[in-house]
Amino acid sequence: xxxLLVMQGMQPEDWRRQLELLTPTETVGIWPGDGRLDxxxxxxxxxxxxxxxxxxxxxxxxxxxxxxxxxxIGDPALPNVPIVRIVDPNLTMRMTEYVVFHVLLHHRRxxxxxxxxxxxxWQELHQPAAKEVRVGIxxxxxxxxxxxxxxxDLGFQVAxxxxxxxxxxxxxxxxxxxxxxxxxNRTDILxxxxxxTPDTEGILNKKLFNSLAQDxxxxxxxxxxxxxxxxxxxxxIIAALDSGKLHAVSLDVFEHEPLPASSALWQHQxxxxxxxxxxxxxxxxxxKYILEQIKKYEAGDGLDNIVDNARGY
Amino acid sequence: xxxLLVMQGMQPEDWRRQLELLTPTETVGIWPGDGRLDxxxxxxxxxxxxxxxxxxxxxxxxxxxxxxxxxxIGDPALPNVPIVRIVDPNLTMRMTEYVVFHVLLHHRRxxxxxxxxxxxxWQELHQPAAKEVRVGIxxxxxxxxxxxxxxxDLGFQVAxxxxxxxxxxxxxxxxxxxxxxxxxNRTDILxxxxxxTPDTEGILNKKLFNSLAQDxxxxxxxxxxxxxxxxxxxxxIIAALDSGKLHAVSLDVFEHEPLPASSALWQHQxxxxxxxxxxxxxxxxxxKYILEQIKKYEAGDGLDNIVDNARGY
Numbered sequence: 001x002x003x004l005l006v007m008q009g010m011q012p013e014d015w016r017r018q019l020e021l022l023t024p025t026e027t028v029g030i031w032p033g034d035g036r037l038d039x040x041x042x043x044x045x046x047x048x049x050x051x052x053x054x055x056x057x058x059x060x061x062x063x064x065x066x067x068x069x070x071x072x073i074g075d076p077a078l079p080n081v082p083i084v085r086i087v088d089p090n091l092t093m094r095m096t097e098y099v100v101f102h103v104l105l106h107h108r109r110x111x112x113x114x115x116x117x118x119x120x121x122w123q124e125l126h127q128p129a130a131k132e133v134r135v136g137i138x139x140x141x142x143x144x145x146x147x148x149x150x151x152x153d154l155g156f157q158v159a160x161x162x163x164x165x166x167x168x169x170x171x172x173x174x175x176x177x178x179x180x181x182x183x184x185n186r187t188d189i190l191x192x193x194x195x196x197t198p199d200t201e202g203i204l205n206k207k208l209f210n211s212l213a214q215d216x217x218x219x220x221x222x223x224x225x226x227x228x229x230x231x232x233x234x235x236x237i238i239a240a241l242d243s244g245k246l247h248a249v250s251l252d253v254f255e256h257e258p259l260p261a262s263s264a265l266w267q268h269q270x271x272x273x274x275x276x277x278x279x280x281x282x283x284x285x286x287x288k289y290i291l292e293q294i295k296k297y298e299a300g301d302g303l304d305n306i307v308d309n310a311r312g313y
Numbered sequence: 314x315x316x317l318l319v320m321q322g323m324q325p326e327d328w329r330r331q332l333e334l335l336t337p338t339e340t341v342g343i344w345p346g347d348g349r350l351d352x353x354x355x356x357x358x359x360x361x362x363x364x365x366x367x368x369x370x371x372x373x374x375x376x377x378x379x380x381x382x383x384x385x386i387g388d389p390a391l392p393n394v395p396i397v398r399i400v401d402p403n404l405t406m407r408m409t410e411y412v413v414f415h416v417l418l419h420h421r422r423x424x425x426x427x428x429x430x431x432x433x434x435w436q437e438l439h440q441p442a443a444k445e446v447r448v449g450i451x452x453x454x455x456x457x458x459x460x461x462x463x464x465x466d467l468g469f470q471v472a473x474x475x476x477x478x479x480x481x482x483x484x485x486x487x488x489x490x491x492x493x494x495x496x497x498n499r500t501d502i503l504x505x506x507x508x509x510t511p512d513t514e515g516i517l518n519k520k521l522f523n524s525l526a527q528d529x530x531x532x533x534x535x536x537x538x539x540x541x542x543x544x545x546x547x548x549x550i551i552a553a554l555d556s557g558k559l560h561a562v563s564l565d566v567f568e569h570e571p572l573p574a575s576s577a578l579w580q581h582q583x584x585x586x587x588x589x590x591x592x593x594x595x596x597x598x599x600x601k602y603i604l605e606q607i608k609k610y611e612a613g614d615g616l617d618n619i620v621d622n623a624r625g626y
Contacts, residue, residue, distance in 0.1 A: 090442055093468045097443060100467065101417040108414055113587050120579045122571035122588045129403055129598075130410060150466065154413065155406045258435035266433045274426050275435045285442075 001039050003294075006031040006053060007046040010065065015044065018287045042294055047071040053079050061303060063290050067091060067143060067279065068228060069307050070196040083307040084293060090285040092146050098226055098278035099137075099147040099191055102250040103156070105272065106189060106222045107133055111248070128217035130155030136187030138203075139194040139227060140166050140173075141313075143279075147191065159183060163311075181211055188216035189224065195313035196228035204232040209240040220247025226278040229253035234265060241270045252278040314352050316607075319344040319366060320359040323378065328357065331600045355607055360384045366392050374616060376603050380404060380456065380592065381541060382620050383509040396620040397606060403598040405459050411539055411591035412450075412460040412504055415563040416469070418585065419502060419535045420446055424561070441530035443468035449500030451516075452507040452540060453479050453486075454626075456592075460504065472496060494524055501529035502537065508626035509541035517545040522553040533560025539591040542566040547578060554583045565591040 003019065003026060005012040012030040019028045029040070031052055040056045046065040053062060054077035062083045064072055069083055105111070109125050116123055135151050137144045140160035145168060152158045152170045159172035161183040166173045174183035184190070190212060194200045204225060212221035223246055225232055234255050240246040248270040254263070257276055265271050297303050307313060316332065316339060318325040325343040332341045342353070344365055353369045359378040366375060367390035375396045377385055382396055418424075422438050429436055448464050450457045453475035465471045465483045472485035474496045479486045487496035497503070503525060507513045517538060525534035536559055538545055547568055553559040561583040567576070570589055578584050610616050620626060 090444075093443055097417055097421060097467060100413065101421055101423070104410055104414040104417070105423075108410060110414070110418075114585075116588075117579060117586045120574045124588050124590045124593065127590070127593070130406055131403075150463075153463065153466065154410060261433045266430060272427075273430045275429075275437050277437045277440070280437065280440075 001027045001029045001033070001036060002041040003044065004029045004031055004033055004037075004040040004042070004056065005044050006048040007044070007065065008049065010046050015065075015283050015287065018283045019291070022287055022291055042290075044290060045072060048075065050075045051077045053077070061294075061297065063293070064307070065286060067095075068195055069313060070228060070230075073309070073312055082303055083309070084290075084303050085305045085307055085313070086286055086289065087142050087305045088285050088289050091279050092143055095143045095193070095226065095279035096147045096150050098252065098274075099193075099224065100150050100154070102224045102226075102272070103135060103151060103189055103191070104154075105250065106218065106224075106248055107156075111272075131157065132217045133157065133188050134159070134186050134213065134216065135189045135191060136161065136183055137191045137193060138162075139192065140168075141193070141195075144191075144193045147193070159186060184208060184211035184213075186213060187221070188213050188218050189222040192223070192225040192227045192231060194227045194231055196230045197312035200228075201230050202233050204237070206233070206236040206240065206245075209236065209245045212245070218247065220244060222247055223249040224251075225249070226252040229255045229257060234263070237271075238264055238268060241268060246270070248272070250274070252276055314340045314342045314346070314349060315354040316357065317342045317344055317346055317350075317353040317355070317369065318357050319361040320357070320378065321362065323359050328378075328596050328600065331596045332604065335600055336604055355603075357603060358385060361388065363388045364390045366390070374607075374610065376606070377620070378599060380408075381508055382626060383541060383543075386622070386625055395616055396622070397603075397616050398618045398620055398626070399599055399602065400455050400618045401598050401602050404592050405456055408456045408506070408539065408592035409460045409463050411565065411587075412506075412537065413463050413467070415537045415539075415585070416448060416464060416502055416504070417467075418563065419531065419537075419561055420469075424585075444470065445530045446470065446501050447472070447499050447526065447529065448502045448504060449474065449496055451475075451503065451505045453481075454506070454508075457504075457506045460506070472499065497521060497524035497526075499526060500534070501526050501531050502535045505536070505538040505540045505544060507540045507544055509543045510625035513540075514543050515546050517550070519546070519549040519553065519558075522549065522558045525558070531560065533557060535560055536562040537564075538562070539565040542568045542570060547576070550584075551577055551581060554581060559583070561585070563587070565589055 005015050016028045037055055038057050041060045043053055044063045044065055059079050059081050061081055064085055112125055134157045137148050137160045140162035148158045148160055148171050160166055161174045165175045250272040252274045253276055293303055318328050329341045350368055351370050354373045356366055357376045357378055372392050372394050374394055377398055425438055447470045450461050450473045453473035461471045461473050461484050474487045478488045563585040565587045566589055606616055
């Protein structure tokens with residue numbers, strides 16, 4: 001049993017079934033398993049209990065079953081082995097779908113037309129051309145870059161903000177904390193795809209909202225967060241919507257998930273909520289990816305997409 | 314006064330202002346104008362009164378102020394001069410926005426999530442990957458081809474149906490009435506961008522809906538019509554929604570526009586309505602295009618995008 005599933009909040013049986021279909025000669029264990037923890041070389045992890053991974057003495061690699069690794073990094077007893085992030089085209093495409101859809105939702109004033117339909121009102125509303133609208137993407141990794149390119153191809157003015165300057169055709173690049181004010185100041189629709197790290201926690205706050213462009217062609221600045229809930233200060237979002245500093249928001253992630261019924265976000269004007277489904281893990285595609293990585297590693301060719309623990313992603 | 318605006322349902326003063334800004338030495342007339350109809354060489358037309366264009370003895374070309382020309386072709390006294398269709402990148406991009414947005418609206422089950430939000434329900438719903446969903450586009454002219462390519466880039470399986478076979482990378486092509494059944498039979502989301510001609514009138518009917526794929530990964534077939542209202546039989550759409558032959562529809566055009574308050578479509582389950590705004594004419598961009606065409610024509614270089622009157626588009 002060299003593969004062990006260590007997960008909370010996902011169904012390990014579904015993963016085991018999928019993995020064993022793809023690799024019939026292998027037995028896949030589920031934490032805490034049958035006790036033979038010293039045979040485990042690879043852990044497939046999602047929100048593992050703190051300390052669980054430390055009990056695997058011969059662990060060689062950890063595979064994170066989602067785009068982020070914040071669910072791992074917080075474990076004080078995390079073994080010092082490579083952590084592999086999932087970079088799956090299926091995951092990327094779903095995130096791009098989410099981002100493109102929510103940008104167009106606001107750009108095309110869908111909520112206004114929906115209200116009009118309910119009132120049987122036939123009324124065309126002003127809408128700028130895409131080339132008059134500036135989208136800004138925070139986080140220009142694999143996901144951010146793909147979404148940025150698709151939005152650029154639809155005609156939007158797209159810029160990205162990341163740790164280092166990126167050279168992507170037709171996409172303006174801003175980097176680091178020095179580049180943040182100018183990036184925000186030219187942004188009408190802000191898309192956040194950042195990982196959750198000590199540096200990014202609470203970055204979507206009042207000060208940031210106040211820095212967004214106030215001279216845009218839309219009715220006001222728009223925020224789309226499909227990164228992590230801990231990036232946002234929800235009280236600041238509500239205050240910014242009330243004061244008009246934000247016109248509308250689409251949120252896929254929240255400070256506390258599932259979003260409590262008591263949250264004012266559920267029914268606040270201008271808020272579109274999805275239940276952290278922007279990019280769901282497809283266990284079939286991800287299982288295939290992980291088994292390919294293990295095969296590659298055992299052939300001596302190393303692992304792809306290893307997390308830099310110092311950066312936290 | 315060689316340019317005359319002949320329009321109903323648009324504001325000719327806005328167009329005149331825009332044109333005169335771009336060509337300050339020219340006077341632009343508004344039908345019926347100042348009576349000197351023999352000086353008019355170019356008519357810019359939108360739903361002109363029947364017979365009006367016939368009163369321009371020295372007319373050399375008609376410019377249609379939208380993507381379709383059905384509003385002109387019906388005039389029994391239409392002068393025998395070239396009709397120029399508008400092919401404006403701005404118009405194309407807006408139509409692509411509309412198509413991509415409404416495909417994603419259904420693919421991402423937005424209406425279901427919207428209902429859940431109103432009930433404060435946090436529940437992830439099954440959604441296939443884009444590569445498991447087959448989009449079919451009827452009408453593969455400039456607009457259809459651009460929308461098809463953007464949807465292909467988002468990962469959908471895209472096919473087009475047109476008069477003749479088209480060779481576009483990654484997009485399956487079906488042609489003519491012989492190709493229609495196979496095209497429909499592999500289509501989960503049908504996008505209609507056809508022009509209105511005697512051949513296409515009423516093509517979106519019960520028989521067509523019954524031919525759509527019944528084995529798709531979505532909850533049922535979806536229709537998106539952003540072509541012309543006369544292509545659809547609205548009673549058949551409602552019956553197909555009621556019987557489950559269609560799961561949902563997005564309609565931008567209608568048999569009668571504005572859609573009468575008495576129409577059952579307004580509040581029917583599964584119907585998304587927009588007020589014929591999929592691709593609005595931007596008078597600034599279109600004015601520029603038309604003046605460039607006139608300049609090119611007067612320099613002896615001919616006109617682009619001339620309508621084939623026999624085909625009707």
